[in-house]
Amino acid sequence: MRWSEAFIPTLRDAPADAEAVSHVLLVRGGFIRQLAAGSYTILPLGQRVRLKVANIIREEMNAIGGQEMMPPTLHPAEIWRKSGRYELMGENLYKLVDRKGADLVLGMTEEEIFAITAMELSSYRDMPQIWYQVHTKFRDEARPKSGLLRVREFTMKDAYTLDIDRAGLDAGFEKHRGAYQRIFARMGLDALGVEASSGAMGGSESVEFMVRSDAGEDWIVTCSNCDYRANVERAISAVGEVDDGDPADLDRFPTPGLRTIKALAEAHPDVATPERQIKTLVYVLDGEQVLVLLRGDHDLQEQKLLDATAAVEARAATPEEIRPLLGADPGSLGAVGVNGPRIIADEALRGRSNLVTGANEDDWHHSGVAVGRDIEVSLWADVREVHSGEPCPLCGGELELWKGIEVGHIFKLGTKYSETFGVYVQDEKGDSHPIIMGSYGIGVERGMAAVVETFHDDKGIIWPVSVAPYEVVITVVRADDQPTLDAAERLYTELDAAGVEVLLDDREERPGVKFADAELIGIPYRVTVGPRGVEQGIVELTTRRDLVTEETAIDGVVARLSEAIYVQRHGA
């Protein structure tokens, strides 16, 4: 491609409303333009990257036996009502009505559609199957943000495994784990597979692939000593033992004006250190008011609460809801003697005694509280959020927290969708079994953005060869100098013939503009052709990653570049 004929609208100034590095650089480099919140036009340069990412995904999916197909994105609402997700997905699901008044839905993930397609299968002999698509998904995000990182319309590779038994699912899951590791590695990404919550997908087990980045929206817990890694929505840590002393009798004491764990601990350091208090939270789970108990120095992880109770929506109750329920305001709440709402207690409170908690009367607290004796717990669960520095649950090493971008997520779904849609196959004895499904997603554009978040400097993007829009840019220093232009054209033709993707910067611009643009759009190799060098049969070769330049004979440059690129093209 000749730059003079290409549509590569680079910008000198960053758009005012872009914050994330990938957002700024993709807009400035002429890869994308915003149409509306969370809605982008992918420009020619962006499309080349997007197709390369999609092709890497396709190659690795095909390599594990995946078969690409193309279901519709527009679905009858009936299907989603049947799976229960018409309601479950809430406002994130785009809902529309056609001319006949029929309700329709735009697909945001497609377990339902693939389950229905799987009704064609009837025998264990048909198993296993790996089906996938690379297609548009729609999500009415409450808050699209950060350019391509969180949008309302995007391309997702979603794959589904169909097996007759658990062992088949496990095998399919492991195949995908491997494929995903290869896909992200080929994109240059260091994506770590971490334990995750399955959320609204349902299912038993899931692994997210996270790329470390401050632009990410998830917090990840990793051990500095062993391989333990998990999303905070799922992560656990070893809790230190607390010496409660001998169990005491339940008692009350006045605590005027002491409304926080900290204030109470400072006023009564002998009995009420934070780890010897019970934190009582009132939550509303799908409309049901519940008490959630935690150790005083611990915090609630809401997703854990949802997972433990199979609830869909959790929110903190308001003071107006709490007073009629418990008879006191936040600051003096407790679960002693409460029997009405369900009481969900964190595992860290199990077996504890001699504790302090609110007495459900303003300005009074209980002391000597023994959890089993004085509080009737309805459900024990791990609902505590792990904090940085706590001991690893596996090895005791120090846990670290970091922010990550979720570039992929794989789920063991089980039979939820096959049972709903009646997808059964017969085994060798003729018995029917619901198909066991797995579901596996990668966000294509988010992956592109994650690459930019990972590889950039103050001059612009640094694409890995495997996903670069072009592999080489030939910068013609003097486009008006005929020998220079001739030499550049010859290189352009030869590189093209050698199968290298090359962009010829033949624009009548000053060199500084061309260098700056080449660096901004992140082409891995730059060949600089200028009058001085051409006279001596020499060009300059610059690598984008380290911006190191060396002079080299024109004659050898094509062979050299095609070799270097060939080995990098399929990923690091």
Next chain:
RNA sequence: CGGGCUGUGGCGCAGCUUGGUAGCGCGCUUGCUUUGGGAGCAAGAGGCCGUCGGUUCGAAUCCGACCAGCCCGACCA
């Protein structure tokens, strides 16, 4: 959905307090000069000032409603 901020040529911004012919930088067009790290001079093109309504002789500017976008939070397969 709650909180904060912003809407003025393609991009970045000023003008609004105190109403009176819409401005600057970059980019774009043409010409000349220049040419190894975002050139100089000259002449140009390009704007329903987010939308609707109100106040006024007169509104980018004042008032109201709405819409859109960004950031924080809630939410998020």
